[in-house]
Amino acid sequence: MKEEQGDKHTKRYGMVIDLDKCTGCGACMVACYAENNVPFKKNETDKLDSLNWIRIFQLTNGRSYPDTEICYLPMPCQHCDGIGKHGHPPCVSVCPAIATDYDYSTGVVSQIPTRCFGCRYCMAACPYHARKFNWWDPVWPADTEKYLNPNVSARMRGVVEKCTFCFHRYQQARDKAYLEGRDEIYESEYQPACAQACPTNAITFGDLNNPDHAVYKLKNSPRAFRLLERLHTNPKVYYLSSKSWVRRAGDNYLENESRPESNRQKIHHK
Amino acid sequence: METTPLIPQGVKRCSKLQFSLWMAVAVAVLLWGVYAMYLVWFKGLNQTNMNDAYGFALWIWADLAVIALGGGAFFTGFLTYIIGKDKLKNIINYAVIIGFICYSSALLILAIDIGQPLRGWFIFWHANEHSMLTEVAFCLSCYFGVLTIEFLPTIFENPKLDKIPFLHHLSHNMHSIMAVFAATGVFLSFFHQGSLGGVAGVLFGRPFSYREGINVWPWTFFLFTWSAAACGPCFTILITWITEKLTRKKLVKDDVIQLLAKISGWMLATYIIAKIADTLYWAMVTAPSMGFNLMDFYTNNPVYGIWILILEIVICGIVPAAILITRKGRESKFLLMLAVVLAVVGVCVNRWVMVLQTLAVPVVPFEEWFMYAPSWQEVATTILPVAYGVIVISLAHRYLPVFPQERELNPSN
Amino acid sequence: MKIDRRSFISLGVGVVAGTTLSPVPWKLMDDISIWTQNWPWTPAPKGGADSYKTSVCTLCPGGCGIQVRKIMDRAVKIDGLPEHPINQGKLCPLGLSGLQFLYGPSRVKSPMKRTGKRGEGKWQEISWDEAISAVTKKLKELREKDKPHSVAWVSGADKGTIPQLIGRFLTAYGSPNFIRPPSVHDAYELSAYLMQGQEGSVAFDIENSDHVLSFGTGMLQGWGSPVRMLNIYGEKRDSKKIVQIESRLSDTAAKADQWVPIKPGTEGALALGIAHVMIKESLYKKSFINKSAFGFEDWTDDNGTRHIGFKTLVLKDYDPEIVAEITSVPKSTIEKLARRFARANRPIAISGRGEGLLPGSLDECMAVHALNALVGNINKPGGVSVTSEPDYAKWPEVNIDKTASRGMQQPRIDGAGGSKYPNARYLLHRLPEVINDTKGESPVQALFVSEANPLYTLPDTKATKAAFDRIPFLVSFSSFMDETALYSDYILPNHIYLERYEDVPKPAGMVQPVIGLAKPVVKPVYNTRHVGDVVLQMAKSLGSFIEKAFPWKDYRAYLKTVFKDHWDQLEDKGFTEVKASEDKPWANRFNTATGKFEFYPSARKHPSKKDKDKDILPGFSPVPIEGKPDAYPLVLMPYDSIRLTSGNIGNPPFMTKTIDDTVLKDQTMFVEINPKTARKMGFFEGDRAVVTTPKGRAEVRLHLFDGIEPGVIAMPKGFGHTAYSKYLAGKGANFNSLIGPITDPMSGLNTAWGIRAKIVTA
């Protein structure tokens, strides 16, 4: 890797979302649409036919008035590291045409719409429903085509797309670093659109391997958990919540089974 | 018309008018399917009721089911050419034709099902060797080639074609090396039937279908091959019976059918034991380790609940196996046909479950069950292969010497 | 040589074999798939050098700084401006959707004249000269008839240079009828004026407060400057306790440290109950009360009449037991709320409902404000303060002629500032009623609407429409085809904020006097014109002294004159801090008659003479809602969602896309209902139903939600548009069409927080 020689270590970009801070305002979703040329239709209420790279779920504790609690949970692609050593997310190995891969230098799970021929096996494989299919030709009415971001290709009908952690921003930051003769890019140089927009700073993004990055510490918080850890998908998106019912809602448990708080740490450092 | 050389000698066929009417109906249904196919190809997959939760749906089920049912070709071929059950030569032609129909239909459905059909060849050119679907695509295409080769001699035996010496000799020589193709077919089938099972079995993000296994192959890999070998011949028997009823003629001797039924029965019996063992291990070990109880997969489901599991394993598994392995059961025409139908339904239910229920069960705890009903376009394109099969079988039956025993069983007056 | 069928087949086989060995099939297969990768109907946006332009978002009064990313001459993304003091680089979903307004399908692309019936949507494009002369012709005509006061102008804001320009135009023309749509700040400002004697905007220093007691304010749903509030929440979460008093588990309630469910409409009683506990347990700040408050204790006036004070009133009438009964908040909770509030270092109490488009009851607002006085947290860091308006936009008086002078002396059409509602400044919600109640010619002969959409936002849509039908001349300056624009006779489309200059006054509720400047970041996309320029051109066209009152070349020149020394910084950074000449926000200085904070506001003019003390002191009387309980067993309340705009700006497609499928499904919206209420009525999740109120009906679906009080149902505001584009029109129902205004007898402000309703199966 000639051009990566300067790298001191392999990066593992990841995200920590503080659910205590998230108010469900939807800024992350809109920032993502705007940054990533996500189209819109007249009817977007069928959430299974609605292109969203990050979607906010509303969780409730299931208790009745006035003991009800709700919690908002934004869910982007979890950029799973997968079983065993990293590089085996549920979706990557199933793709028959290598339209998605795991980038060992950043940990980002890619999706290349021009390679994808739309078999949707990856969607069946992803337990998070992070992958979305272009059931329709995208249409930008009136002059809205003018606001399209040239750094992100618009997807055509018939292919799968998903959150890329705004990887084009990483590429832009790398370009700048090359020009300035730097080997490393700064934490602030590469932030996805959702993290940049989040009005409550609930979304923190950075290199999970880099002790100087904010996410490094946050992921080890006692409030931290990940979605569906028991499947060993090993996501790089961490959530923080001070409420135990929220942390429990992040995974499936048998009745009477308690959430193994201590085991969780083991999985973390796998 | 009876004397036209297109129809094999010494057999009786219906009138041209009757045949044309019959074909017209089939073609009409076919055209309906073709229209739906046109809509899907030109307007896109928004013509279906699939969605982001149901990336796989009716079509993939149809694909899996049709390949399982087409499994009669490879297993009968295996029995005939490799094990040496010569008796089965009397049904192998038909098994091959049914297999051919099933596999060509499967390929067509796959071509409709993908979002970018014009890029479909990426699966070969940019193949990812780790993907079960790649394995499926390669083996499926190769085996379809093998089936075509196996089908060709029968075509060349059409009286008119047979007169061409080149084809005559070709056909003869092909027959003599058919064992090689059959062996190839068995090898390919083992892998693609298995990899179709692997398609769902490797999904470690889907606790409903994920199975442990040997090396890269989950248990479903072997179960799929096994069940196809068990139920495929049942489908051959069923179609043969339907053909006999429609043509009002006996085409295959009972002892042939009995032999096939017996072997199927034992395959089915062993399969269902393995399936039960697999289900128990999954329900008691695999799924709980992911936080699921067996009943989590079957409750909150407004349509079938646990009954689908009972249907698959007991009604369509244990019952037909029990009938087929007992002589009395096999020899009763009614019980035999009941068993055959149940076995066919059973394998279809199994494929349905492994595709659709896999996707219906919510994995993220705060998501709900996903429901799905196919659009008419999906239904039409799924019926299309049936019409196509009817047409191919009708043509084959009319013009090709498919059943070696037909003349003997129906001596012309 | 004989060519037979076989030769022919042979040729074919040869062609097939040859072609297979040629590049044709393989290259074509590759090229066809490349074609699918570059379908001409899937856009491939053009690249190029990118640049960032700073400006200010004016889609709501929040005043956030933005940076617009441009590729060549296209604007491609709006992000928050990192160095901006209000939003610190962050942005709300509306601000992030800004480019959908710029390039979107609902824009009015040129001046238009109506050709069909009103609201029919048949238009003729006209030139700007035609448009302005048509409008001035009408204006001249009305002046000639000596009716300049029959012109009214509804302007979305009353602060900033554009509203002032419009106000000046009306003054010069001779109409007192400059009207701004209602806001909760009307109530805040009126309370502050009555109790503190200070005129100006009310600021809540939530940043520095450590205990926020909110009586239903949608602090995280768009209240005040939304991103400022969200930012405080995210960044200063650990340093403050937030208590939300509300009958629905709103987003704010869900994120608060404590949610106190309450019977809707009784918030004022709870405030007084809390005051009771504080007084009884002697938890109030005696130093402040003794030194700087008036009307707390009983007192005797100059005539020797004995008056009761706030203390006596509260101790007598608002015992927690009684309040618990009224509000359904348990007595122990009231006591705990009071103790925690009183013991905090810098507690702050805020009233208001949701986003703050409803002024609400003045009594309630004053009762809550009294809590701030009890803890002495007024005009202090971490408390409530009143900042006077910066005086940057002051010009010499306009010299007007007799006609104009006569017009200006006419009472305002909405009744604000008149004998009935002397303290009110604008009462837009009364306008339809006034017009509809007038026999004969409508008191409004020409209505101008800019940056407002009264046909959508005013309560009782039916009555509003009827009133508009009686106005013979209707002009909209909207950039978008909104409901009012669609109904008007002429549309003179304004540039949108990304195409125009405009100063952005200090956002509501903010302490720091930040002034922003919106600047054109792209050239106007369509044939639109700045409303400021249009006003100047109208003045010019009217001529004589009116023209002379506007000695500026164009709006930008005018703006530059206004900001003088601040201009360079505004142009450069996009914001600046402009302090009023004598503004000391933290000074303990009250301009009331007594020079103190008045629990007993002597300036509160009240038409009724009876029981004066109780009427003047902040008290509680249930805020009435329309409808009889036997006919309408349920109470319908609106709620605000930050993903759904409910003001004059229609929801952009991106935001509509974020809306949950339990709020909107296909074109039908959901009404929230408690599962217990639903079960009793035999309803299940997702059932279709019809909601009927005394004012209207709507077809809805039901969403069973545990976070809402049994017997109460709630629907989101912002749906039910009939204009804009297909991406918004026809989705759900407009809450305003189901409710009518209820005028607070004391202030004239609209207090209708809900309405009684019934639901039946559809």
Added chain:
Amino acid sequence: MNTNDQQHPVSDTASPETGDAPEKRKNGSGWIILLFFVIGFIGSLLGGWLVFPELLYSEKQQPIDFDHELHMAQVYEGCQSCHYFRKDGSFSGIPDLYSCSGCHQYPMGTNPEEEKFIEQYVRPNKEVPWLVYSKQPDCVFFSHAAHVKGADMECRTCHGNMAQSNHSRPYQENRLTGYSRDIWGYNIARLGKPKYGLRMKMNDCADCHERETGHKGACFQCHQ
């Protein structure tokens, strides 16, 4: 369609019953059959290899015939004088009108192409619709910085010796895909050393990356 013309004599001479007596005809027609096969085979080979590429591509001339050598002599920083990196690390590509008109506000010489440039583009302030030989599709993120700055590669390694060209060669465009012919390469079989610079299909990138860095790289390295 000459096939139709031929079909009539065929059906006339070869009556249905000929099928019943193939043996008789066989001897005489064997060579003819082979001949037809060869005609079909050779014909389609020639058509496929020689005619097809000509049909597949359309040819366009650049709006201005540009002399790179002449310009190189006038500038100080080589290629990067005009094809420069922007401050953010992105590559400017072909200069825009603004860059060119810095020098060419008025004619600097007597070249008719320069005159044309000023007349048709500088005066009316219209961007020149240059045709980019190495234009990559929208889905490709190509980092010039990584190659030129990071790996110290020279422009001509990929683009060929543009600096010494005196004329703009014609631009050939694939009628189906809209790609420049340089991407696939001028040799339809993609064999031999390319005429201009390097071939630029994805495989070409991947091969070079594999050679130079040991692996092809992840998808997102070059896709957006």
